[in-house]
Amino acid sequence: MTGFIVRRFGQMLLALLGVSVIVFALIHLVPGDPVRIALGTRYDPDIHAALVERAGLDRPIPIQYASWLGSALVGDLGVSFRSGQPVTGMVLERLPATLTLAGAALLVAVGVGIPLGVVSAVRSGSKLDYTATAASQVGVSVPDFWAGIMYILLFSLILGWLPPSGYVSPLEDFWGWLSHLILPALSVGLVSASIVFRFVRSAVLEALNQDYTRTARAKGLSRKRVLWDHVLPNAWIPIVTIIGLQLGFMLGGVVVVEILFAWPGIGRLAFVAVGDRDYTVLQGTVLYIAFMFLIINLFVDILYGWLDPRIRYD
Amino acid sequence: MTDPAAVLDAGDPPVEHRSRLRTTVETVLRNRLAVAGLIMLTVLVVVALFAPLIAPYGINEPDVANRLSGPSLDHVFGTDNIGRDVFSRVVIASRVSLQVGAISVGIAVALGVPIGLISGYYGGRIDSVLMRLMDILLSIPAIVLAIAILAALGPNIFNAMVAIGIVYTPIFARITRGSVLSLRDAVFVRAARSIGATDTRIIATHILPNVIAPIIVQTSLSLAFAILAEAALSFLGLGVQPPDPAWGRMLSEGRGFFQQAPWMALFPGLAILFTVMSFNLVGDGLRDALDPQQRSLIESRGVAE
Amino acid sequence: MNNAVLSVRDLQITFGTRDGRASVVNGVSYDLAAGETLAIVGESGSGKSVSCMALMQLLATPPARVEGEAIFDGRNLLTLDEAGIRKVRGNQIAMIFQDPMTSLNPVRTIGHQLIEPIELHMGLKGKAARERAADLLDAVGIPSAADRLDDYPHQFSGGMRQRVCIAMGISCEPDILIADEATTALDVTTQAKIIDEIHALQSRLGMALVWITHDLGVVAGIADRVIVLYGGRIMEEAAVNELFEGRRHPYTRGLLESLPIPGRERPDKLNAIAGLPPDPLSMPPACPFAPRCPHAVERCSTERPELRHPVPGHAVACHFDPEELYD
Numbered sequence: 001m002t003g004f005i006v007r008r009f010g011q012m013l014l015a016l017l018g019v020s021v022i023v024f025a026l027i028h029l030v031p032g033d034p035v036r037i038a039l040g041t042r043y044d045p046d047i048h049a050a051l052v053e054r055a056g057l058d059r060p061i062p063i064q065y066a067s068w069l070g071s072a073l074v075g076d077l078g079v080s081f082r083s084g085q086p087v088t089g090m091v092l093e094r095l096p097a098t099l100t101l102a103g104a105a106l107l108v109a110v111g112v113g114i115p116l117g118v119v120s121a122v123r124s125g126s127k128l129d130y131t132a133t134a135a136s137q138v139g140v141s142v143p144d145f146w147a148g149i150m151y152i153l154l155f156s157l158i159l160g161w162l163p164p165s166g167y168v169s170p171l172e173d174f175w176g177w178l179s180h181l182i183l184p185a186l187s188v189g190l191v192s193a194s195i196v197f198r199f200v201r202s203a204v205l206e207a208l209n210q211d212y213t214r215t216a217r218a219k220g221l222s223r224k225r226v227l228w229d230h231v232l233p234n235a236w237i238p239i240v241t242i243i244g245l246q247l248g249f250m251l252g253g254v255v256v257v258e259i260l261f262a263w264p265g266i267g268r269l270a271f272v273a274v275g276d277r278d279y280t281v282l283q284g285t286v287l288y289i290a291f292m293f294l295i296i297n298l299f300v301d302i303l304y305g306w307l308d309p310r311i312r313y314d
Numbered sequence: 315m316t317d318p319a320a321v322l323d324a325g326d327p328p329v330e331h332r333s334r335l336r337t338t339v340e341t342v343l344r345n346r347l348a349v350a351g352l353i354m355l356t357v358l359v360v361v362a363l364f365a366p367l368i369a370p371y372g373i374n375e376p377d378v379a380n381r382l383s384g385p386s387l388d389h390v391f392g393t394d395n396i397g398r399d400v401f402s403r404v405v406i407a408s409r410v411s412l413q414v415g416a417i418s419v420g421i422a423v424a425l426g427v428p429i430g431l432i433s434g435y436y437g438g439r440i441d442s443v444l445m446r447l448m449d450i451l452l453s454i455p456a457i458v459l460a461i462a463i464l465a466a467l468g469p470n471i472f473n474a475m476v477a478i479g480i481v482y483t484p485i486f487a488r489i490t491r492g493s494v495l496s497l498r499d500a501v502f503v504r505a506a507r508s509i510g511a512t513d514t515r516i517i518a519t520h521i522l523p524n525v526i527a528p529i530i531v532q533t534s535l536s537l538a539f540a541i542l543a544e545a546a547l548s549f550l551g552l553g554v555q556p557p558d559p560a561w562g563r564m565l566s567e568g569r570g571f572f573q574q575a576p577w578m579a580l581f582p583g584l585a586i587l588f589t590v591m592s593f594n595l596v597g598d599g600l601r602d603a604l605d606p607q608q609r610s611l612i613e614s615r616g617v618a619e
Numbered sequence: 620m621n622n623a624v625l626s627v628r629d630l631q632i633t634f635g636t637r638d639g640r641a642s643v644v645n646g647v648s649y650d651l652a653a654g655e656t657l658a659i660v661g662e663s664g665s666g667k668s669v670s671c672m673a674l675m676q677l678l679a680t681p682p683a684r685v686e687g688e689a690i691f692d693g694r695n696l697l698t699l700d701e702a703g704i705r706k707v708r709g710n711q712i713a714m715i716f717q718d719p720m721t722s723l724n725p726v727r728t729i730g731h732q733l734i735e736p737i738e739l740h741m742g743l744k745g746k747a748a749r750e751r752a753a754d755l756l757d758a759v760g761i762p763s764a765a766d767r768l769d770d771y772p773h774q775f776s777g778g779m780r781q782r783v784c785i786a787m788g789i790s791c792e793p794d795i796l797i798a799d800e801a802t803t804a805l806d807v808t809t810q811a812k813i814i815d816e817i818h819a820l821q822s823r824l825g826m827a828l829v830w831i832t833h834d835l836g837v838v839a840g841i842a843d844r845v846i847v848l849y850g851g852r853i854m855e856e857a858a859v860n861e862l863f864e865g866r867r868h869p870y871t872r873g874l875l876e877s878l879p880i881p882g883r884e885r886p887d888k889l890n891a892i893a894g895l896p897p898d899p900l901s902m903p904p905a906c907p908f909a910p911r912c913p914h915a916v917e918r919c920s921t922e923r924p925e926l927r928h929p930v931p932g933h934a935v936a937c938h939f940d941p942e943e944l945y946d
Contacts, residue, residue: 018450029466125681137347137598141538141591143545146565146583153576211721217677218716219736219787220708223701229735233726252455256546260569270458271550274465286462290453297453309726309771344637 001312004305012298019290020072024065027279051081068283077284082276087284091266097167098265101188101258102250104181108189109196109246114239116193117200122227124205132197139194145256148187155183165262184261188254192246199242200235207235237307244300251296252289341603348599354592362408369402373559382575392577394567400578404585407559411589414475414554415540419533421479422486422540427529429483430490435498435513435521445491448484456481456539457546469552478543482536489532493525527604534597538590545586561586623650624794624827625674630687632666632673632851634899641899644670645851645907647687651795656821656828658838658859660874661848664896667831670848671797673697675712676704691795710740713788717800719780723772729783730768733790740791755786760816778809785813789820796821797829802837814841835874839863847871850897850907853926857933867929867941869912906936914944 052058059067068078077087120129156164162179170177207213208231216230255267262268266285273281305311342348361368377397385392391400433444451459463477497503498521506516547553548562556563561582568579632644644666651657661667672678673685674696689696696707716722724732733752737743743751749768756764759782772780781801788796798817802810818841821828830841838845838859845862847855847870855868862871873892894911897903903910909919918938926934929941937944 014446015449015453018446019453022450023462026462026466134347137591137594138587141542141587141594143542143562143565143583143586143590145546145549146579146586149565149569149572149579149583153572153579157573157576211716211718212724214677215716215722215784215787216724216735218675218708218714220705220710220739221735222705225735229727230724234724237726249455252458255457255461256549259550267458271461274461274552279465282462282465286454286458289455289458293455294453307726310773313771313774 001305004311005302008298008301012294016291016294019294020069020287021065023283023286023290024068027283028061028064072284072287077287078280080273080278080281082278082281087281090269090281091285091288094264094266094269097263098251098254098258098267100170100181101184101254101263101265102247104185105187105189105192105250105254106243106247108185109192110243112190112193113196114200117197118204118232120197121201121204121208133201136194136197139191140198142191144187144191145260147190148183148257148260151183151186165260167262167264180261184254184257184263187257187260188250192250196239196242196246200239203235203238204231207231210234237304240307241300241304244296244303248293248296248300251292338600338603342599345599345602347595348602351592351595351597351599354588355596358408358412358589358592361405362412365406365409369399369405371399371402373403373406374398374557375402382571384575385577391581392575394564394575394578395571400564400581403559403564404561404581407561407564407582408585408589410471410554410558410560411541411544411586414471414478414544415537417475418478418540418544419482419536421476422482422536423529423533425479426483426486427490430487430492431494431521431525433487434491434494437498441491444487448487451480451484456543460543460547461550461552464547464552469547469555471554471558474544474547474553477547478540481543482540485536486529486532489528490525493528494521497521497524531597531601531604534593534600538593538597541586541589541593622652624653624691625651626688626690627651627670627674628688628690630670630673630689631685632669632678633684634682635684636682636900639900642902643851643899644673645902647848647851647853649846649853649856651827651829653794653827654821654825656818656830656841656843658830658832658842658845659848660832660835660838660845662833662896664899665848666851667848668799671714671799671829671831674797675708675714677714706740709736709787709793710791711793712795712797713791713793714797714799715781715784715788715801718804719777719784720804722784723780725772728769728771729775730770733768733783733787736787736790751790752786755790756783758789758820759783759786760812761786778805778813781805781809781813782816785817785820789824789826792824793826795827795829797831799831800833801830803832803834810837817841835878847874850902851899852907853934853936854908855933855935856926861930861933865929865933865941867933867935868937869914869944870908872945873911906938914939 057064071078075088077091079086080090116132120132123129152164155162162183164183166180168176168180212234213226213230216226221229252267254263254265255271257263258265258268259271266289270282270285270289273279273285342352375398377393377399379397380389380393381395381397383389383393389399389401391404394400394403429444429448433441454462459481460474460477463480464473467473467476503516503521506519511519544553544560545562545565548560549566551563551566554560554563564582565579568575568582571578627650628648630644630647631642634641634643643664647666647670649657659667659671669678669683673683674689674691676696676699678685685697687697691707692711694703696704696712699707723729730749730752733755734748737748737751741748741751752768753765756767761767761779761782767775772783775783781804785801788798796817801817802813805813814837817828820826828841830837832838842859844858845856846853847862847868849870854870855862857865857867863875870892873890877890877892892911897907897910903920905921905923906912906915906919909915912919916938922938924936924938926936927940928934935941
């Protein structure tokens with residue numbers, strides 16, 4: 001098991017390295033002079049020269065990369081062209097907002113998707129199964145930001161129950177924070193719930209059809225016992241994987257929802273950086289998002305290995 | 315001690331292509347959801363093909379007097395903030411969406427399938443390097459990667475197609491590689507090799523036809539996601555640029571006029587939903603018919619192999 | 620038979636498929652005496668597994684439809700309610716299956732899986748249950764039994780896993796043990812050992828044994844009586860020696876003659892039975908073997924042959940007397 005963990009960790013580091021190269025290369029593919037564009041109307045040759053020198057943009061690219069990577073390893077992702085703020089600080093400032101949104105959405109996804117998926121599989125072919133499966137087909141096909149728009153329409157503008165956008169810190173106003181969280185979490189969460197539902201249903205169905213389930217029934221165990229002691233413990237393993245993947249995906253993938261609801265998360269930061277041509281911020285943000293995704297994947301892999309005795313006791 | 319009839323059952327003979335196509339079609343047609351998807355898809359394609367004829371107005375015919383008016387006989391989906399007919403814009407935007415979807419997925423297939431073929435067939439170093447590269451691409455959530463690529467290349471419709479194509483390349487590479495790996499050591503391939511067939515010939519005539527099935531399924535599913543991605547990008551202003559209409563951008567425009575004209579955002583969104591759903595239903599139907607073991611895009615993204 | 624522990628009467632099992640109704644078992648009847656070893660022989664698709672799974676209501680009953688009677692302990696197993704059949708499963712009738720690799724739950728220890736039926740049916744708990752589980756593993760020949768209770772299935776070899784399954788099967792001292800191709804997935808040496816072990820256990824416990832197989836060699840070694848199934852019907856039923864010597868039904872004869880005999884001069888080709896097994900979706904109306912039978916006449920395709928008894932205790936489903944067919 002330890003060997004397994006070490007290997008996966010090594011793979012993660014390699015992947016992260018690769019991502020850093022790609023991110024760096026992408027940003028530096030941009031034609032034109034980033035500093036000049038970032039300065040825009042505030043262009044001044046002296047400021048320009050100073051910024052270029054401070055950002056090290058006059059050095060050869062490989063050296064720039066090495067320098068950036070080196071700093072990144074100690075947590076320094078450079079400074080924003082626009083504001084001069086350290087990128088790491090900007091990212092960390094907005095991290096909680098994205099994390100809470102992703103967490104809430106995951107809660108919705110799991111809370112809806114898993115129970116429905118299990119019941120649908122156990123009662124395969126029933127009306128409930130058909131309805132849930134059909135609903136999930138719609139859920140998977142819905143653009144999450146359009147769903148968000150519709151929810152705003154219904155719950156904010158028509159019913160007036162919830163605020164249409166914005167963010168309030170939970171430390172200042174807990175209920176306000178919660179009411180601002182609900183709609184964005186639902187937008188992302190229900191789509192994710194559809195994906196989780198489909199996966200859970202197929203994982204449970206597969207476990208139900210396995211030989212070991214037949215053996216369990218042949219021993220005279222009750223249906224409940226067969227389900228909880230034999231079917232679900234096996235189905236649980238791939239289900240954990242998909243939940244982890246969903247979380248990892250959400251951490252960066254909620255960009256559009258963050259923008260729609262003016263939720264001050266990292267995704268929104270990245271997007272704004274694109275508009276501002278603020279490449280250090282963009283670089284740092286994408287790297288951070290990839291890093292979190294990889295860490296979660298690593299964690300999921302390890303969890304998978306731990307849950308499956310075939311891997312744990314190797 | 316052998317069971318006489320078992321001798322006859324041992325080993326599946328290679329499947330004749332014609333009958334396999336027939337059984338696939340039959341299986342798909344029996345699946346009611348898939349048939350619904352096919353019908354939806356047909357409607358979509360017809361609308362896109364004949365868009366200029368179907369749309370009663372142009373994409374840019376402002377009628378300020380009638381701006382922000384609701385659905386009526388004149389304007390089936392209502393009018394937007396400068397009086398343009400929403401229905402016409404939605405219909406004509408279908409062309410853009412389908413085009414972007416088709417071309418992006420085309421790029422993903424054109425890049426991903428060869429990578430998968432080479433990786434799976436030759437194995438070793440090449441395989442490691444290529445799959446590492448694919449893993450790196452998969453480490454960044456799709457939208458973020460697309461945004462980063464568009465930041466580098468500049469936001470317009472062509473670059474959007476390239477960006478989405480690159481984002482979905484790894485999944486095609488993975489799937490192709492998986493199929494190739496399971497076929498590489500199959501008896502009929504070894505037989506071909508033993509009579510001196512070149513690698514290219516083996517890949518082209520023996521392996522490729524058998525990996526087509528999962529690729530077809532994935533194509534349909536990826537088309538669905540590509541259209542969602544395009545909508546998200548145009549919503550953010552990074553995809554299709556004005557004056558070309560795009561569903562995503564119509565959603566973004568509609569946002570500002572929620573209270574007065576919710577139909578501006580409602581109908582383009584429904585169009586996206588309709589389109590994506592039709593590709594998903596057809597893709598699911600194809601998968602159930604061709605290869606029930608295969609997982610969908612989301613499920614196979616990043617799962618440890 | 621009066622001391623029959625199980626009486627199956629006119630068992631019919633059909634499955635609803637997309638292409639129509641498949642008749643998998645078409646009127647099977649037999650008695651099983653206490654302590655007897657009955658072998659059910661047939662090819663894949665002959666209905667042998669399905670007929671036994673139906674006895675424990677292990678078939679999913681939409682697609683499947685089960686008709687007939689299976690009288691055990693004074694009750695009809697096929698119509699017992701859920702609670703009733705659960706008391707029988709694993710307790711009075713146990714079944715072990717073909718593939719030991721997949722028949723055990725990979726995420727639970729074998730101790731846990733062994734103890735489940737012991738706790739459920741015998742009321743033993745905690746240490747007593749564990750002790751019994753260890754004794755069972757010992758009885759089936761697994762070394763260091765007590766220590767291995769906390770191991771997982773993947774930590775055992777194929778043969779050992781099948782032994783664990785056997786231990787699970789006999790754990791509550793059932794009246795009947797059904798072994799469905801229980802040694803088919805194992806190598807020949809292990810096969811022989813396991814067959815001997817089951818036989819020994821059977822004598823010790825006084826269990827009846829139903830051995831489902833397609834392998835006639837195994838039958839010769841283990842069975843008291845044999846039923847030959849084809850197309851979901853009984854073609855021939857006899858005591859084992861009678862069957863091998865008499866070989867009265869054309870299908871049985873075909874099976875036995877297709878066995879290559881070691882020592883004899885190598886034939887130019889194997890004597891396989893020409894043709895393919897019948898399609899359950901379109902079962903031949905009368906004798907299912909008629910399409911492939913070298914002695915078939917028109918009557919065989921129109922009139923269903925009933926079981927005749929050329930000698931007592933020996934049944935053959937054929938219109939002809941063996942003397943008429945062979946000489």
